[in-house]
Amino acid sequence: MRIWPGAMLALALCTLPQLAAAQSLAAPRIVTMSGHGEARAIPDTAMLSAGVSAQAPTAAAALAANTARMQTVLAALKKQGVPDKNIQTSNFSISPQYANGNGEAPRITGYQANNQVEVRLDDVSKLGITLDALVTAGANQMNGVSFSIRDDAALLAQARAAAVTDARLKAETFSKAAGVNLGAILSIGENGNEGPRPIFAAAPMMARAKAVPVALGERSISADVSIIWEIK
Secondary structure (H helix, E strand, O other): OOOOHHHHHHHHHHHHHHHHHHHHOOOOOEEEEEEEEEEEEOOOEEEEEEEEEEEEOOHHHHHHHHHHHHHHHHHHHHHOOOOHHHEEEEEEEEEEEEEEEOOEEEEEEEEEEEEEEEEEEOOHHHHHHHHHHHHHHOOOEEEEEEEEOOOHHHHHHHHHHHHHHHHHHHHHHHHHHHOOOEEEEEEEEEEEEEEEEEEOOOOOOEEOOOOOOEEOOEEEEEEEEEEEEEEO
8 A cells, every 4th residue: 555745744744733732741850858857856745654552361351442542643643733634544453472382272362453544644743742642642653654645736837837947948959950940839748746655865854742852854756748839
């Protein structure tokens, strides 16, 4: 089959608009950059876990001893101004205690009752004196203290703003080195953020109490973003 020159010219003329349209739909020139931001603050809320463990020959006696001591502990918390909504039972158990030896089968020698509560202190400056009050009241199980920031949303907003600034500074550096200019932002997204975490290297801020010194340290929230700019 022959294709005459006139037909080839007509085919080329028909193809040119299609090529131009394809070029106009080509992906724009872009710069993609990620940014990291971090914000820190001194914690203003403390969580502590405290409890009472009591042993007795019978389960009823162990429960009675534990209940009496736990009531004293709860009364001490209320005396420190901790509201009921900030006190929550986290664990309660009664278990037999066994004795082994001389090749004999295990035998029950008594019972142990445990009762633990989680306490939230909205005034972190009272942590030291509260710990002292709990031990004085009879709490013989202290299972750790953790700190948090009540308004972590504001701290996260600061971290996100810092991440955007970081990404823009990097993009401007790269575009200047490449001899191009940044255009409009085509997209911006968050790559996930890290929740509050302790900063142990920070100089601690000490809250002195009657008996227990407490180091507050700092908490940190970080954010990561990815931004795409159009190249002018």
